[in-house]
Amino acid sequence: MTALLELEAIDAGYGEVQVLWGISLAVRRGELTTIVGANGAGKTTTLRALVGAIATRRGRVLFDGEDVTKLPAHAKVARGIVLVPEGRQLFAAMSVEENLEMGAFSRRAQRSFDTRLKEVFELFPRLKDRRRQKAGTFSGGEQQMLAIGRGLMSDPEILIIDELSLGLAPVVVHQLFNTLKKLKAGGLTILLVEQNVHLAFALSDHAYVIAEGRLFTEGRPSELAAKPEIRQAYLGL
Amino acid sequence: MTALLVIDNVSKRFGGLAAVQKLSFTIEEHEILGLIGPNGAGKSTLFNLLNGVFAPDTGRIVFRGVDITGELPYRVARAGLARTHQIVQPLGGMSVRENCTVGACFGRDNLPLARARAAAEEAAVFVGLADRLEAPASQLTIAGKKRLELARALAAQPTLLLLDEVLAGLNSTEVERMIEVIRRIRQRGITILMIEHLMQAIMSLSDRIVVLNSGQKLAEGPPTAVANDPAVIEAYLGDPELAAEIRGAI
Numbered sequence: 001m002t003a004l005l006e007l008e009a010i011d012a013g014y015g016e017v018q019v020l021w022g023i024s025l026a027v028r029r030g031e032l033t034t035i036v037g038a039n040g041a042g043k044t045t046t047l048r049a050l051v052g053a054i055a056t057r058r059g060r061v062l063f064d065g066e067d068v069t070k071l072p073a074h075a076k077v078a079r080g081i082v083l084v085p086e087g088r089q090l091f092a093a094m095s096v097e098e099n100l101e102m103g104a105f106s107r108r109a110q111r112s113f114d115t116r117l118k119e120v121f122e123l124f125p126r127l128k129d130r131r132r133q134k135a136g137t138f139s140g141g142e143q144q145m146l147a148i149g150r151g152l153m154s155d156p157e158i159l160i161i162d163e164l165s166l167g168l169a170p171v172v173v174h175q176l177f178n179t180l181k182k183l184k185a186g187g188l189t190i191l192l193v194e195q196n197v198h199l200a201f202a203l204s205d206h207a208y209v210i211a212e213g214r215l216f217t218e219g220r221p222s223e224l225a226a227k228p229e230i231r232q233a234y235l236g237l
Numbered sequence: 238m239t240a241l242l243v244i245d246n247v248s249k250r251f252g253g254l255a256a257v258q259k260l261s262f263t264i265e266e267h268e269i270l271g272l273i274g275p276n277g278a279g280k281s282t283l284f285n286l287l288n289g290v291f292a293p294d295t296g297r298i299v300f301r302g303v304d305i306t307g308e309l310p311y312r313v314a315r316a317g318l319a320r321t322h323q324i325v326q327p328l329g330g331m332s333v334r335e336n337c338t339v340g341a342c343f344g345r346d347n348l349p350l351a352r353a354r355a356a357a358e359e360a361a362v363f364v365g366l367a368d369r370l371e372a373p374a375s376q377l378t379i380a381g382k383k384r385l386e387l388a389r390a391l392a393a394q395p396t397l398l399l400l401d402e403v404l405a406g407l408n409s410t411e412v413e414r415m416i417e418v419i420r421r422i423r424q425r426g427i428t429i430l431m432i433e434h435l436m437q438a439i440m441s442l443s444d445r446i447v448v449l450n451s452g453q454k455l456a457e458g459p460p461t462a463v464a465n466d467p468a469v470i471e472a473y474l475g476d477p478e479l480a481a482e483i484r485g486a487i
Contacts, residue, residue: 016379017406038473039276040405040434170479196475212435234473236436237464 003062004029004189005050005081005158010059012049019045021213022059027158027206032180032190034200034221037210038234043193044086046210047162051083052076064157078106080157086166086193088147092136096127099135099146103153112155120149123179141172148179158189165196177203197234201225209233241266241397241428242287242318247296249279249286256282257293258452264397269419269429271443271460273436275472278449280432281323284399287430288320289313301396317345319395321386323402323432327374333385334370337361337392344393353392360392361385364418380411387418391427398422400431404438416442440464448472 003026013019019042027033035043048054050061052073061069063081071079091099100120104113121128124145130138135146144164151159164180165173180203184190194200201207201221209216209224211233217224224230231237240263249257257279264270272280285291287298292307299305305313319340328336337357341348348356361370364384369377374385383403390398400419404412416438423429433439440446440460448456448463450472456463463469471477 013406016382018408019406021408038434038436170482173479174482196479198475198477198480202480212437230474231464231470234436235464235469236438236440237460 002029003027004064006062007050008060008062010049011057012045012054013057019213020049023210023215025208025215027189027191029189030187031205032184032192032203034192034194034204034207035210036194036197036200036207041210042213043210044162047083047160047193051081051160077154078108080155082151082154082156082159084147084151084159084161086162088143090135090143090146093134095132095134096146097131099150100153103150106154109153109155116153116155120152123182124149141168144168144176156188158191159183160191162193164192164194165199197230239266240264241301243299245297245299247286247293247298249282249291249293255452257286260454262447262454262457264428264430266428267423267426268444269423269431269442271439271446272430272432272449273439273446274449279452280449281401284320284401284432287399288318311343314343314393315345315347317396318399319344319390319393320399321390321401321403323405325382325386327382327385329375330373332371332373333361333366334358336374336385337388340389340392344395346394356394357392360388363391364388365414379406383407383415391422395427397428397430400429402432402434404433404435412438
């Protein structure tokens with residue numbers, strides 16, 4: 001399988017502080033790829049650099065073989081590079097339906113609006129039941145569903161999710177992982193940042209471990225799980 | 238060895254959030270104690286409790302045999318406890334020398350200005366800022382600003398130095414240089430309590446490690462023991478049972 005998305009030696013950071021030092025990774029079409037690593041390792045920064053929320057200082061982002069490094073974030077969404085951000089970032093005062101509409105602002109997404117909305121409601125019946133309810137009144141789990149729903153409304157080629165399970169009850173995490181499995185079975189390419197390494201490895205086809213802004217190791221989760229490097233990446237010893 | 242600092246059953250809440258809960262541990266003289274834990278574990282809050290930015294809700298903090306619980310920051314500094322900040326806080330319009338002089342004037346020895354200037358210069362030279370003494374702090378690179386944080390704290394002639402992520406944001410060469418500076422600070426007889434996310438660095442520098450998680454002490458001991466502690470591994474890598482359960486179900 002070919003890579004749908006590639007990062008080549010990305011440097012990025014905030015102000016004077018450089019966070020990423022030559023991060024390279026590839027997400028193959030139709031696969032679920034995860035990035036794991038300790039707090040402050042640079043996972044979210046990697047995603048931000050990739051979607052164009054912060055500028056890269058060096059390196060390239062390739063999408064479907066084409067250099068999209070300098071494309072602004074909204075243009076990347078229009079190409080199908082879609083981020084479900086950490087902490088959901090919903091429009092709290094807007095209804096479920098309105099939040100989903102916000103996900104479909106690109107011309108590409110508007111074309112498939114009706115089909116997509118039907119899919120999202122099939123995937124999360126709870127969102128359909130509560131479509132006029134304000135997003136801010138939702139539980140953490142429901143908000144995460146809505147955030148994923150909003151992402152799907154953008155008609156993604158690749159859905160990028162930052163922290164799926166953080167702060168959620170096990171039963172909800174369960175449900176969300178089932179959802180990802182369905183989405184993957186439907187052919188969607190997924191890139192996931194997940195703080196629970198075991199969860200990430202349980203579901204993914206390929207995993208990248210980053211530590212201190214650098215790629216630490218990578219591989220099939222079954223191979224990685226046995227490696228002492230994982231603990232080293234998190235605990236230094 | 239005797240305890241330089243005793244943290245005894247200290248708690249601090251912010252509204253509904255128990256930032257630090259019934260925390261107890263001691264720091265021995267001349268040791269480097271590393272404080273680690275996931276984001277939000279309460280590490281920086283603990284620093285703020287130790288140097289008097291916040292007063293704890295319960296518990297006691299005893300420094301060199303004196304109860305400093307709830308003491309104001311300037312008095313804690315006088316008592317010989319200095320700190321650096323995770324987000325560097327230089328007095329931007331002032332020179333490196335002037336920044337360090339401020340540290341010396343309000344430090345342990347209550348130095349008169351002339352002697353404070355000398356102590357300031359000595360501290361700046363010690364951390365490697367000899368050629369930047371007259372430069373405005375705002376013109377330093379991030380690595381320079383981190384060194385200045387350290388120099389300003391050192392100029393206060395502390396007995397105990399709290400370092401809050403002095404390695405964050407530095408490149409690997411700068412990290413190595415800074416580690417060397419920290420080692421030399423300890424050789425001068427200064428006790429160090431440090432927070433750091435660069436695990437290899439903190440594990441190699443520290444004599445002992447305390448792990449915080451959700452405001453509580455999760456583990457304490459030599460670096461190797463802590464890194465092999467199943468509870469610590471779980472706190473960092475996540476709950477393995479949740480994954481096993483979900484793997485079985487889907």
